[in-house]
Amino acid sequence: MGKAWKFGDDIDTDVIIPARYLNNSDPKHLASHCMEDADPTFATNVKPGDIIIGGKNFGCGSSREHAPIAIKAAGVKVVIAESYARIFYRNSLNIGMPILECPEAVAGIESGDTVEVDLEKGLILNKSKGTSFQARPFPEFMQDLIRGGGLISYIKEKRNNA
Amino acid sequence: MGMTISEKILAAHAGLDKVVPGEIINAKLDIVLANDVTGPVAINEFNKLGIEKVFDQEKVALVADHFTPNKDIASAEHSKILRDFAKNQKIKYFWDTGTVGIEHCLLPEQGVVLPGDLIIGADSHTCTYGALGAFATGVGSTDCAAGMATGEAWFRVPETLKFIFHGTDFQPWVSGKDLILYIIGQIGVDGARYKAMEFSGDGIRSLSMDNRLTICNMAIEAGAKTGIIEPDEITLQYVKSRAKREYKIYKSDHDACYENVYEFRSKDIPLQVAFPHLPENTKSVDEASGRKIDQVVIGSCTNGRLEDLEIAANILKGKKIHPEIRCLIFPGTQQIYLEALRKGWIEAMVEAGAAVSTPTCGPCLGGHMGILAKGERALSTTNRNFVGRMGHPESEVYLCNPAVAAASAIKGEIVHPREVVNNG
Numbered sequence A: 001m002g003k004a005w006k007f008g009d010d011i012d013t014d015v016i017i018p019a020r021y022l023n024n025s026d027p028k029h030l031a032s033h034c035m036e037d038a039d040p041t042f043a044t045n046v047k048p049g050d051i052i053i054g055g056k057n058f059g060c061g062s063s064r065e066h067a068p069i070a071i072k073a074a075g076v077k078v079v080i081a082e083s084y085a086r087i088f089y090r091n092s093l094n095i096g097m098p099i100l101e102c103p104e105a106v107a108g109i110e111s112g113d114t115v116e117v118d119l120e121k122g123l124i125l126n127k128s129k130g131t132s133f134q135a136r137p138f139p140e141f142m143q144d145l146i147r148g149g150g151l152i153s154y155i156k157e158k159r160n161n162a
Numbered sequence B: 001m002g003m004t005i006s007e008k009i010l011a012a013h014a015g016l017d018k019v020v021p022g023e024i025i026n027a028k029l030d031i032v033l034a035n036d037v038t039g040p041v042a043i044n045e046f047n048k049l050g051i052e053k054v055f056d057q058e059k060v061a062l063v064a065d066h067f068t069p070n071k072d073i074a075s076a077e078h079s080k081i082l083r084d085f086a087k088n089q090k091i092k093y094f095w096d097t098g099t100v101g102i103e104h105c106l107l108p109e110q111g112v113v114l115p116g117d118l119i120i121g122a123d124s125h126t127c128t129y130g131a132l133g134a135f136a137t138g139v140g141s142t143d144c145a146a147g148m149a150t151g152e153a154w155f156r157v158p159e160t161l162k163f164i165f166h167g168t169d170f171q172p173w174v175s176g177k178d179l180i181l182y183i184i185g186q187i188g189v190d191g192a193r194y195k196a197m198e199f200s201g202d203g204i205r206s207l208s209m210d211n212r213l214t215i216c217n218m219a220i221e222a223g224a225k226t227g228i229i230e231p232d233e234i235t236l237q238y239v240k241s242r243a244k245r246e247y248k249i250y251k252s253d254h255d256a257c258y259e260n261v262y263e264f265r266s267k268d269i270p271l272q273v274a275f276p277h278l279p280e281n282t283k284s285v286d287e288a289s290g291r292k293i294d295q296v297v298i299g300s301c302t303n304g305r306l307e308d309l310e311i312a313a314n315i316l317k318g319k320k321i322h323p324e325i326r327c328l329i330f331p332g333t334q335q336i337y338l339e340a341l342r343k344g345w346i347e348a349m350v351e352a353g354a355a356v357s358t359p360t361c362g363p364c365l366g367g368h369m370g371i372l373a374k375g376e377r378a379l380s381t382t383n384r385n386f387v388g389r390m391g392h393p394e395s396e397v398y399l400c401n402p403a404v405a406a407a408s409a410i411k412g413e414i415v416h417p418r419e420v421v422n423n424g
């Protein structure tokens, strides 16, 4: 269970982690500047288990994996958005950062709401409002990836079995 | 039903006769790219795999171009990870300060990426190489690590959107940059999300390689997986002297299936300026004119090629940059720099009062060499104008082509180039 932090449409990777901090890829360093240009209070006030809500095209822009890494290292449990930019989506799955696509939940959750998410079922509960939402399931291939704990473990496993 | 050029390249690399949009395939890669920002993260993941060698030392390209020459200790340490890896792995295509260029100018120039290739790069603008008739797409560091280790990657075969430009009668000063900005203005920054953008028509075929590279470079700014142009005589001319290995030409079938087709008349496209803070906020240069600016940036993987510098130099020659403007010029590669120097263009720029840099990404991503203060405004030939992209979160970036940028540097405000050139 965690608090929702809501952002708008087209949240780009420069907002998630500005390039001026990319001279160091330590996840803790990245987390300390996460979302800085959209909400300078985010990085200091976000608590483990909190949730980011985004609009359409979340994570657009650069291919920097530092963006989902920063969000994950900040303690965010899951990102829920209307839709995702392609590379961000892929990167999140590859590093094991859970993300869900659910326009209804985005419309039904406000900043500060308390939200509980069952990642396996894709079930989203807004405890503050007593509402619930069902996110779209991942394609089968992605589920394998996630179950394997991200791309690197997936490949390792495949090689060991080969 | 036939296939598009993108579908053909993906099918060939997956060992299949046919693929259809939506299908998930595993395919063999011709080139895997990383830079000094994404490379160290990829190398870290690569090391976790417990594999000793990259899949092929001649198919990995590492380019130290973002924070180099290293701007501080942290970036020097970061770049060192890339340098050490390149050395230990005996990577053939590794470039560092002195030989380096901006990756998406450098790789086509050096003949490292070729028509028919399947390329992944840990950089979103990897889609640039589609201008050669390759299928090239940006990925993150983990995908890049897996690619370096296995020589393969998984792909979802994208739907293709076709953009046709009819006519070669472009308005004066209009370039590839204006065409792609115009498209993004029409379809939005997620208008081609997950899709391939195929550019065609006699308008596109009349363009030089430099202009085509600019167009494909910004496909990602519409959310696309790649931008691609069928190779023709102009492509072959460009590739012939550079290629050091075999390559293959693919073309879309006449009965290929497109999700959507957009048609434009070339002569209708005016010079474009994208307003903050998204590349889709486009207006014609006339609507933008009169806006005061503090800095002009000419360069980047979008517009740092020879033709771009030629246009800028011809406008700046014999004139002076406005005293309140800082005009920064970044040639895309050492070869471009040298060629511009020999032609006297660098001299013309320096005499006009521009600062000319060694090739680097520099201010394009707010890295170094020209960061904006609070409230400052830049007019730039780069590709992104997100919040804080070039410096302070309360600074602004406007995007345009090199002619508009150079003319505006003289005027001190955004202008149509005809105002400066006619007066000159």
Ligand code: SF4
Pocket: B066, B102, B103, B104, B123, B125, B300, B301, B302, B360, B361, B364, B365, B382, B383
């Ligand atoms: S010039 Fe800009 S957009 Fe191009 S690779 Fe460098 S930072 Fe990225």
